[in-house]
Amino acid sequence: MKKIISLLLFVVMATFNSCSVSLNGASIPAEMKTVTINYFENNAPLVVPYLAQQFTEALKTRIRNQTRLSVVQNDGHGVFEGRVTGYEVRPVTYTDNRATTGNGTNRLSITIAVKYTNNINPKLSFEESFMRFKDFPLSGASFQSLEPNLIKDINLMLTEDIFNRAFASQW
Template structure:
């Protein structure tokens, strides 16, 4: 009986110590400061030469969704402890491999987002930088796959932005 209590204590004690720590780490890998409670995500305008009408809304909402799902932060309209703002600066579809018949054998869809993150609690954690992701597709016509590719790239971009802001990657 005593041995069972000791084993239970040894199992519970590390969990108890982890839950009593400073509270800046989470299972998602994020290291959000304990005093950061709110975040503001401003609308990301699309200033790319090739404009996809739904991309600004899709990116902005995807970033909010990632923050909701991977952090304890509350999203507020303005004056958050952290503020994301920026714009979509590039959206391009270009051939990356041309075959013998001078037709594209592989096409690349690329999206670049310029992001400014302001940490109002600790300016040393603020940053401003572009993020680019792309997908290569066999063949020259990607229009049938474009919406799916945009969604996949958007997921990767929001992951990159989230990790840069909260996982110090």
């Protein structure tokens, strides 16, 4: 009986002494303690002055809120860098203004190129682009009045995609 209990205790200890810590679906190696998030410059053909800063801060906030990692200025165990490569507003559907009061549906799309370097396990590093969009009707409101909330919503989607690509299901 002692052998069975010892074996079960060993299995339980081995299970909890794994190489990663999982928070909110994230799988972060135990030895990873810090992350550096460099400023994401805006290189899109259409530049919104505050977009790059808001995206960079949104990524920092997501990592602070969903992990135990510390965000540091330099030499993080993980490093995020990149740029805004696309910002586009275009119509998706049209309506005949004589028949309705609406102007159809429009779409705001934002594309971010990301390079993630995992200094703990370089095999988990990646470099790829992420694109998200949100459709919206103008219906009386100006785009300038809708734009800040649209950007905020898209940034949330983009940071979730990037976070999941870097930290979810790695181990």
